[in-house]
Every structure is written in C-alpha cells, then in structure tokens.
Amino acid sequence: MGTRFLLALFLVLLVLGFEVQGAYLPQQEESASPALLTQMQESLSSYWDSAKAAASSLYQKTYLHTVDEKLRDMYSKSTAAVSTYAGILTDQLLSMLKGEE
Numbered sequence: 001m002g003t004r005f006l007l008a009l010f011l012v013l014l015v016l017g018f019e020v021q022g023a024y025l026p027q028q029e030e031s032a033s034p035a036l037l038t039q040m041q042e043s044l045s046s047y048w049d050s051a052k053a054a055a056s057s058l059y060q061k062t063y064l065h066t067v068d069e070k071l072r073d074m075y076s077k078s079t080a081a082v083s084t085y086a087g088i089l090t091d092q093l094l095s096m097l098k099g100e101e
Helices: 003-022 030-062 065-098
Strands: none
C-alpha cells in the first residue's frame, strides 16, 4: 500500500472518530437498532441512486453518435467477414472428411 493511501485512510478514520465522539447518545433500547439499520439502508440507497444518476448524466453528455455509428459499422463488417471465413473453413473440413469420390 502506498503512503498516500495510508494517509488518506488515517484521515478518514480520524474524521469518523471525531464524528462518533461528537454524536454521543445515551444508551437506548435495543428496539431502536432496526430503525438505525433502516436509516442506514435508506441513506446508502439514496447515495447509490445519486451516483447512478450522476454516472448516467455523464454518459449522456459524453455520448457521441459518430463513434456509435462507426462501432456498428465495424461490427457488421467483422461479422460478415467471420461468417464468410467460417463458411469456407466448414467447406474445407467437410471436403477433407468426406474425401474424394
């Protein structure tokens, strides 16, 4: 692990430690634990949704129609060439297995 990674990890843990110390709550009943889990799930879900939305908008901004058309053209040409050569190879194998009559 690099020194920068360890430093970043240390800083994140330090900030989280101070956050935990600052948010001390008295001991509550154990029935509140599922509510905390639900809140965490909702929070993570909202973060995930916002990350997906950001990635989708970035993709839409950088989407190039000309590149897409070129890729489609290359795909169609390459599949045509592969099917042609596969047909030739199949004919050669059949003639080798069949032998001359």
